[in-house]
Amino acid sequence: MLFDERPKENKGDLFDREKEIEEIMNNINRPLILITGVRRIGKTSILKVVLNELKIPHFIIDCRNLPPNYSKGNLYSLFSNAISSKLSTFLEILSKIRGISILGNSIELKWKGKEYVTLSDLFDHLNEKRIIIGIDEAQKLRGPLSKEIKDSIAHAYDYDRNLTFILTGSEVGLLHEFLGIENSESPLYGRYYHEITLERFDKDKSELFLRKGFEELRLNVDENVIHGIIEMFDGIPGWLALAGNQFSNNRDLKRVKNIAINVALNEINNLIEMKNNVSPVVARRYRTVMRCIARGTNSWSKIVNCIQKEEGSTISTSVLDNILNNLKKLSIIDENYEFLDPIYKEASIL
Ligand code: ADP
Known part of the structure; x- marks a missing residue:
C-alpha cells in the first residue's frame, strides 16, 4: 500500500524510483555508496528494495535511535540486532568468530572482557562471502566512537573486497562531515564513494x-x-x-x-x-x-x-x-x- 507509513521493502510497493534503483545496482560492486536526501524522501525504502531485489546476503544497521553520546555497548547491540535478524544467512561464518555468542535465535557481539570482537575482525570474517552492509542514518554514528567505526570501514574498504557498505543520511552535511572524505585526518580520507541524491517528486x-x-x-x-x-x-x-x-x-x-x-x-x-x-x-x-x-x-x-x-x-x-x-x-x-x-x-x- 502506497500510503503505508513504514519504509517499503518490495519493488511492487515502491512508486517510481526506477532510475535511482538502477544507478545503485550499477554501482553495487563499489565499496562505499551513499543514499542522501531530506527526511521522508525514501532513502530507507530504496535501500530495502534494492537489497531485496539483489538477493545478496545483507543486513541493515539502524542508527535512527542511537543516542548522541552512544556507548560501545549501544553500538554493538545495533550490530548484534541487525545480524540476528538474518541469523540463518550468517550462522556458518559467525560460528567461527571468537567473541560472538549465539543464543537461540540471536547473537551477541562481545565488546569487552577476555574474548571480544573488533568491528574490523567482524568485517574480515564476513568478507568470506559477498555481503552488503546497510547503515541507515549513518550520520548518527558521529560521536566518541566515530574514529573506531571509520577505521573499521576504511580497513574493509582496503582489504575486504567482498563487502559493500551502503550508507543513508538525512542530515547530509553531518554525514559528509562524519565520513571526512575531504579531511586529511579522517581514516576515510580520499576514498571514492558513489552518492545518489534522492529528489522530491514533481x-x-x-x-x-x-x-x-x-x-x-x-x-x-x-x-x-x-x-x-x-x-x-x-x-x-x-x-x-x-x-x-x-x-x-x-x-x-x-x-x-x-x-x-x-x-x-x-x-x-x-x-x-x-x-x-x-x-x-x-x-x-x-x-x-x-x-x-x-x-x-x-x-x-x-x-x-x-x-x-x-x-x-x-x-x-x-x-x-x-x-x-x-x-x-x-x-x-x-x-x-x-x-x-x-x-x-x-x-x-x-
Ligand atoms: P527516508 O528514509 O528518506 O526518511 P523512508 O524510506 O522512511 O524515507 O520513507 C518515508 C515514507 O514515505 C514511508 O512511509 C515510505 O513508505 C514512503 N515512501 C517513500 N518513498 C516512496 C516511494 N517511492 N513509493 C512509495 N512510498 C514511498
Missing part, C-alpha cells in the same frame, strides 16, 4: 502517487484535495503518504496539515537538542533564527535585524554563523536560507 508524479494511493483505498477524492496536498507537501513522498493516510481517516485537510506540523515540531526539537546538547537559551536562539528564516528573511543582515527585533538583543557573528551552519548540516535550510521541507518551515513560523 507535481505530476505527486499527483499520480496520491491518485494511486487513494485508489488502493477505494476512496474517491476531490481534485481540490489532491491539489491541496501537493501544494502543502511539495513532493516529499513520506509527507504525501502521511497526508493520504490521515485524509482517508479524517477527511479534513486542515487537520492533516496540523498533524504533519506537530510531527515536524517534535522532530525539530529533537534535532536541535540532540545535535547540540544545547541549553534552553541556545535552543531558543535556534528557534528564533528558524522563525526569522521561515518568515522569508533570506540574508545575513536581515536575519541579524530580525533576531534583534524578536529578542530585543543582538546576536554575535560567531553565534549566528554557528547556528546557520548547523541548520545547513542538519539539512533544515539550504545555502540560500530557504527551508528544504515545507512542513518544517510551517512548524518554525509558530
Whole structure:
C-alpha cells in the first residue's frame, strides 16, 4: 500500500524510483555508496528494495535511535540486532568468530572482557562471502566512537573486497562531515564513494502517487484535495503518504496539515537538542533564527535585524554563523536560507 507509513521493502510497493534503483545496482560492486536526501524522501525504502531485489546476503544497521553520546555497548547491540535478524544467512561464518555468542535465535557481539570482537575482525570474517552492509542514518554514528567505526570501514574498504557498505543520511552535511572524505585526518580520507541524491517528486508524479494511493483505498477524492496536498507537501513522498493516510481517516485537510506540523515540531526539537546538547537559551536562539528564516528573511543582515527585533538583543557573528551552519548540516535550510521541507518551515513560523 502506497500510503503505508513504514519504509517499503518490495519493488511492487515502491512508486517510481526506477532510475535511482538502477544507478545503485550499477554501482553495487563499489565499496562505499551513499543514499542522501531530506527526511521522508525514501532513502530507507530504496535501500530495502534494492537489497531485496539483489538477493545478496545483507543486513541493515539502524542508527535512527542511537543516542548522541552512544556507548560501545549501544553500538554493538545495533550490530548484534541487525545480524540476528538474518541469523540463518550468517550462522556458518559467525560460528567461527571468537567473541560472538549465539543464543537461540540471536547473537551477541562481545565488546569487552577476555574474548571480544573488533568491528574490523567482524568485517574480515564476513568478507568470506559477498555481503552488503546497510547503515541507515549513518550520520548518527558521529560521536566518541566515530574514529573506531571509520577505521573499521576504511580497513574493509582496503582489504575486504567482498563487502559493500551502503550508507543513508538525512542530515547530509553531518554525514559528509562524519565520513571526512575531504579531511586529511579522517581514516576515510580520499576514498571514492558513489552518492545518489534522492529528489522530491514533481507535481505530476505527486499527483499520480496520491491518485494511486487513494485508489488502493477505494476512496474517491476531490481534485481540490489532491491539489491541496501537493501544494502543502511539495513532493516529499513520506509527507504525501502521511497526508493520504490521515485524509482517508479524517477527511479534513486542515487537520492533516496540523498533524504533519506537530510531527515536524517534535522532530525539530529533537534535532536541535540532540545535535547540540544545547541549553534552553541556545535552543531558543535556534528557534528564533528558524522563525526569522521561515518568515522569508533570506540574508545575513536581515536575519541579524530580525533576531534583534524578536529578542530585543543582538546576536554575535560567531553565534549566528554557528547556528546557520548547523541548520545547513542538519539539512533544515539550504545555502540560500530557504527551508528544504515545507512542513518544517510551517512548524518554525509558530
Ligand atoms: P527516508 O528514509 O528518506 O526518511 P523512508 O524510506 O522512511 O524515507 O520513507 C518515508 C515514507 O514515505 C514511508 O512511509 C515510505 O513508505 C514512503 N515512501 C517513500 N518513498 C516512496 C516511494 N517511492 N513509493 C512509495 N512510498 C514511498
